[in-house]
Amino acid sequence: MSHDHVDARRLLCPLPVIRAQDAVAKLQTGDLLTVTSTDPGAKMDIPSWSRINGHEVIEIIEEDNEIIITIKVNQDA
Amino acid sequence: MEPSLKEPANKKQRKAVALISGGLDSMLAVRVIQEQGIHVEGINFFTGFCVEGHTHAVRKKHKDKQKRNNALWVAEQLGVKLHIVDVVEEYKDILLNPVHGYGKNVNPCLDCKTFMVKKAVEWIKENNFDFIITGEVVGQRPMSQRKETMPIVAKDSGSDDLLVRPLSAQQLPPTLPEREGWLDREKLYDFSGRTRKPQMALAEQYGFKDYAQPAGGCCMLTDENYAVKLQDMWANRASRAYELDDIIMLKMGRHFRLAPHLKIIIGREEGENNFMQGYKNQFVSIFPTSHPGALCLVDGEFKSDEELQQALRLVARYSQGKNAIEVTLNTRQIDGTEQAYSVTPMKESEINKEWTV
Numbered sequence: 001m002s003h004d005h006v007d008a009r010r011l012l013c014p015l016p017v018i019r020a021q022d023a024v025a026k027l028q029t030g031d032l033l034t035v036t037s038t039d040p041g042a043k044m045d046i047p048s049w050s051r052i053n054g055h056e057v058i059e060i061i062e063e064d065n066e067i068i069i070t071i072k073v074n075q076d077a
Numbered sequence: 078m079e080p081s082l083k084e085p086a087n088k089k090q091r092k093a094v095a096l097i098s099g100g101l102d103s104m105l106a107v108r109v110i111q112e113q114g115i116h117v118e119g120i121n122f123f124t125g126f127c128v129e130g131h132t133h134a135v136r137k138k139h140k141d142k143q144k145r146n147n148a149l150w151v152a153e154q155l156g157v158k159l160h161i162v163d164v165v166e167e168y169k170d171i172l173l174n175p176v177h178g179y180g181k182n183v184n185p186c187l188d189c190k191t192f193m194v195k196k197a198v199e200w201i202k203e204n205n206f207d208f209i210i211t212g213e214v215v216g217q218r219p220m221s222q223r224k225e226t227m228p229i230v231a232k233d234s235g236s237d238d239l240l241v242r243p244l245s246a247q248q249l250p251p252t253l254p255e256r257e258g259w260l261d262r263e264k265l266y267d268f269s270g271r272t273r274k275p276q277m278a279l280a281e282q283y284g285f286k287d288y289a290q291p292a293g294g295c296c297m298l299t300d301e302n303y304a305v306k307l308q309d310m311w312a313n314r315a316s317r318a319y320e321l322d323d324i325i326m327l328k329m330g331r332h333f334r335l336a337p338h339l340k341i342i343i344g345r346e347e348g349e350n351n352f353m354q355g356y357k358n359q360f361v362s363i364f365p366t367s368h369p370g371a372l373c374l375v376d377g378e379f380k381s382d383e384e385l386q387q388a389l390r391l392v393a394r395y396s397q398g399k400n401a402i403e404v405t406l407n408t409r410q411i412d413g414t415e416q417a418y419s420v421t422p423m424k425e426s427e428i429n430k431e432w433t434v
Contacts, residue, residue, distance in 0.1 A: 010355045012325065014123055014146050018163050041146065048149040053158050 003032040009066065013041040017049050020071070024055065027073045032058075034070045043067050053077060091259045092116045092206040093241070094197055097159060098295050099147025101276055101288045102212030102244060107155050108283050109243040110210050113260055117210070119159040120200055121148040122193050124168040125324050126297040147289040154285070164196065165321050172298070173317055177229075182304035184296060186218065187226055194234035201239070208239040208254045214276075215245040215269040224248070224269075244268045244276070297328065306332055309434045313337045322359070326374070329353060332434035333391060339377035340434070341388050343395050358411055363392045366417065367405035370396025386420065393422035 006023045008016035016037040023033050035046060046069045047057045054077020059070040095107045097119035107117050152159035171192045175185030190213075197209045213222050227249065231240045238253040246255070246265035255262040268275045280288065289295075297303040306327040311317040313334065329349050330342040341363075344350035350372045356362075360374040373392040379385040385408075393404035399422045407415045 010352075014121075014127070014149075014161050015163070017146065017149070018123060018161050021161060045146045045149050048145070048153050049159065049161075052149070052153050052156075 001030050006035045008035055008037040010038055012039050013045060016042040017045050020046055024073055029073055029075045031073045032070055037067050038065055090116055093208050093210050094201055094206050095119050095210045096193055096197060097121050097148045097151055099151050099289050101280060102214060104151045104288055105276060105279050106210050106212040106243045113264060117157050119152045119157050120197055121159060121161045122164045123161060125165045125321050128295050128297055182299055182301055183307055184298040191230045191233045194230055194236050194240060198234060198236050208241055209236055210241045210243055212244060213242045215248045217271055303327060306434050309334055333432040334434050335384055335387055335432055339384055342374045343392060344371040362409045363388060363406055365396040365404055365406045368396045368398030389418050389420045390423035393420050
């Protein structure tokens with residue numbers, strides 16, 4: 001299992017989602033991806049994108065104007 | 078959720094990709110096709126000019142506005158996957174060299190729709206899907222959604238009869254999915270014109286209550302104020318070539334064109350100021366130090382002390398010291414070097430109306 005990170009700070013909607021989507025495409029089922037964003041919209045959009053594509057959001061942390069979201073990848077959905 | 082499929086085991090499951098903008102029409106188009114047992118997934122193209130997102134994400138003023146991507150929201154309501162494709166680089170040529178020209182502002186709608194459908198054609202080939210659907214309605218938009226221009230999109234995009242417009246299908250020649258019986262044409266619609274009543278009635282029938290209704294579409298290029306700023310940028314640069322940061326900055330702040338070689342951008346509120354801080358290593362900046370106030374980014378260069386003074390005094394005007402006798406400000410070079418100045422804030426009567434972009 002790998003755990004990748006995407007730095008999407010300063011990127012605005014929908015780029016944090018696109019960066020997450022592109023990173024997830026390279027991962028396997030069970031891998032983790034953590035996305036760090038400063039766009040408040042990411043808090044809704046990344047979980048929404050994860051749900052519709054079958055991935056699981058396992059953690060959302062907000063600190064210092066950053067939103068840190070960790071996704072567990074499911075490529076079998 | 079997607080309707081359950083009740084097809085014979087030997088019948089191939091047909092698959093369609095839908096261009097989902099986040100508005101009501103594409104939402105309805107997807108549901109109409111889902112109702113016929115087709116597996117639908119969505120595709121959404123990020124050109125850099127999407128209305129939602131940037132401004133609302135940045136401006137504190139809009140903090141009560143729900144920050145969501147409507148295309149994602151629609152996809153989730155419909156129970157379909159959504160593939161968001163970054164086309165910022167490819168889109169430059171569409172905007173700069175539209176074969177069919179611009180609409181009322183700088184919107185190359187016909188070329189844009191053709192480009193997006195063409196990208197969808199590539200996508201269905203790569204992903205083994207059968208056809209494409211859009212929420213277009215005959216006569217709804219003056220450029221890309223006219224009865225005369227809709228066949229141009231189908232032809233120029235290479236989608237030909239694989240492009241289905243479920244809301245207006247009965248107004249158009251039968252497509253391959255209709256002729257082959259994958260779709261029942263009788264269950265498609267014949268909407269036309271600018272009225273939204275048929276769509277709203279269908280939305281009610283499907284139980285869609287919360288949907289986005291962006292005035293003038295979801296693209297900044299149809300917005301008059303944005304178009305003026307973009308045209309000003311093009312008119313005052315050696316080339317019309319642009320980067321993503323350029324077009325995002327056009328959405329931020331007050332823009333003052335002090336000279337062909339010099340524009341200043343002054344943040345309108347805290348959210349914009351915070352966002353613009355991220356550009357301090359790309360632009361010379363100005364900020365008040367004696368009073369709270371806005372950040373200013375300098376696009377271009379000062380060729381005279383008069384231009385520098387104009388900029389300083391304008392920035393002072395948009396600080397809380399606008400009625401003070403004197404405001405102290407710093408200029409900051411890209412390398413971080415700062416220099417202090419003291420100026421009298423500019424009075425409203427001194428602002429040259431031609432500066433405002």
